Amino acid sequence: xxxxxxxxxxxxxxxxxxxxxxxxxxxxxxxxxxxxxxxxxxxxxxxxxxxxxxxxxxxxxxxxxxxxxxxxxxxxxxxxxxxxxxxxxxxxxxxxxxxxxxxxxxxxxxxxxxxxxxxxxxxxxxxxxxxxxxxxxxxxxxxxxxxxxxxxxxxxxxxxxxxxxxxxxxxxxxxxxxxxxxxxxxxxxxxxxxxxxxxxxxxxxxxxxxxxxxxxxxxxxxxxxxxxxxxxxxxxxxxxxxxxxxxxxxxxxxxxxxxxxxxxxxxxxxxxxxxxxxxxxxxxxxxxxxxxxxxxxxxxxxxxxxxxxxxxxxxxxxxxxxxxxxxxxxxxxxxxxxxxxxxx
Numbered sequence: 001x002x003x004x005x006x007x008x009x010x011x012x013x014x015x016x017x018x019x020x021x022x023x024x025x026x027x028x029x030x031x032x033x034x035x036x037x038x039x040x041x042x043x044x045x046x047x048x049x050x051x052x053x054x055x056x057x058x059x060x061x062x063x064x065x066x067x068x069x070x071x072x073x074x075x076x077x078x079x080x081x082x083x084x085x086x087x088x089x090x091x092x093x094x095x096x097x098x099x100x101x102x103x104x105x106x107x108x109x110x111x112x113x114x115x116x117x118x119x120x121x122x123x124x125x126x127x128x129x130x131x132x133x134x135x136x137x138x139x140x141x142x143x144x145x146x147x148x149x150x151x152x153x154x155x156x157x158x159x160x161x162x163x164x165x166x167x168x169x170x171x172x173x174x175x176x177x178x179x180x181x182x183x184x185x186x187x188x189x190x191x192x193x194x195x196x197x198x199x200x201x202x203x204x205x206x207x208x209x210x211x212x213x214x215x216x217x218x219x220x221x222x223x224x225x226x227x228x229x230x231x232x233x234x235x236x237x238x239x240x241x242x243x244x245x246x247x248x249x250x251x252x253x254x255x256x257x258x259x260x261x262x263x264x265x266x267x268x269x270x271x272x273x274x275x276x277x278x279x280x281x282x283x284x285x286x287x288x289x290x291x292x293x294x295x296x297x298x299x300x301x302x303x304x305x306x307x308x309x310x311x312x313x314x315x316x317x318x319x320x321x322x323x324x325x326x327x328x329x330x331x332x333x334x335x336x337x338x339x340x341x342x343x344x
Contacts, residue, residue, distance in 0.1 A: 002027050003034075003247040006208040027243070035246025038253035042118040049143045057111035057262045060193065064168060068110045069146035071197035072154045074128045075204075076101040077121070077244065079214035094124035102214070104248055105131050106200060107139075110149055111262035113196045113203075115252045116141065121245045128153045129160075136160040149194040196261045203258060204251035214244055 002012060002023075009027065013020040052069050060068055081100045082088045094101035101124035107117040117138050119131060132139075132154065142148070144163040155169045170187035171179055179187075205211045260267070 003031065003207050003209050003243065003250055006211075031243055031246045035249050038246075038249040039118075041256065042115055042249055042252050043138065044116050044141055047116065047141050047143075049146075052109070052143065052146060054266070055109050055112050055114070055264045058265050060110060063189070063193075064147055066145060066147040066166070068149050068168070068193075069142045069165065070107045070116065070148045071110050071194045072105065072107050072132070072148060072150045072157075073194075073197040073201070074103055074105045074131070074153065075201045076103050076124050077210055077214055077248075078212070079244075088123070091123040091125040096124075100124070102244060103128070103131070105135075106197070106252065108197050108200050110193065111196060111264055112260040113200050113258075113262075114256060114260075115200060118249060118252050121248060129157050132157045133160045136162070139163075139165075149190060149197075151194075199261050200252070200255055203255040204248065206254070207247050207251040209244065209247040210251055 001007075002009075007015075009020050009023045013023045016023070049067075052067050056067060076094050076096050078094075078097055078099060078101050079092070082092065089100065092100035092102070094103070102121040103124040103126065104119045104121050105128060106115050106119075108115045117135070119135055122131060139160065140162040142161065142163060142165050144165075146163075147166045147168055148154075148161075150157075150167050150169055152169060152172055155167060158164055158167055168190055170190045171183035173179065
């Protein structure tokens with residue numbers, strides 16, 4: 001609820017009628033747990049080739065003459081400026097928004113929008129190509145002879161992929177005054193095919209903590225002077241940005257459970273097979289199970305018999321009479337224990 005609604009901890013304390021310190025302890029304890037569990041599903045180690053083949057929409061393989069294995073895209077999350085640290089303020093400046101931002105990259109499967117890899121949040125001064133280079137060891141999950149659909153920010157990142165997956169990039173002007181007609185047609189088609197990676201981030205933004213401008217108290221969990229600055233890599237990574245990073249991974253994990261944006265080939269057959277109840281065993285009839293267990297057992301105590309009589313009172317008159325007898329004997333024994341014996 002804290003990551004989904006982005007409410008202040010004081011508001012959550014008023015809603016649940018408790019102290020703000022307790023809400024803070026709960027968030028500090030459970031947000032990393034949700035983030036760690038979601039991170040396990042967002043950083044896959046190995047994917048077989050037939051997985052990419054089965055998830056392809058119709059016409060993708062014929063159009064690109066290869067199997068597009070991934071769509072790579074980045075997202076900038078705007079946040080409040082850091083006024084206490086001038087270096088951190090400069091390194092957070094985003095070229096997209098012109099203000100302090102955080103940046104992360106997601107690799108999703110074309111068509112379905114399933115996310116395979118998600119990075120942590122970095123200061124937005126680092127380029128998208130540099131983030132790909134830092135995570136080049138992850139990219140071995142994309143098999144050889146597969147391709148990727150990217151925009152111009154990831155056009156020159158093929159060398160960072162261990163299997164050298166080729167990139168399909170829409171045509172851009174790049175100093176020209178006019179594009180060829182075939183370039184316009186191909187660029188439009190590629191942009192239509194990779195719109196699903198944009199929809200992935202829109203689904204992730206349903207966690208309102210990742211929407212709009214991130215407040216300082218939601219992104220930082222320790223003083224600013226505890227920033228981890230790595231000058232040799234010319235970027236800054238905030239190890240203490242806990243809530244925002246956990247919310248990003250939880251948002252991607254929640255997006256995995258949504259329906260595919262472009263249904264892959266054979267999707268309807270998969271749904272029909274999954275929803276076929278004939279291959280699953282029928283649910284147990286609890287009333288018949290209790291009746292069978294009771295008929296093969298003996299009533300040794302009133303408590304055991306009362307449990308069975310809750311189900312069998314309307315169907316078994318013999319046991320009902322026995323239950324009345326047991327209750328009468330139980331009350332009689334209780335009344336005899338309460339009497340005082342008089343000694344002469």
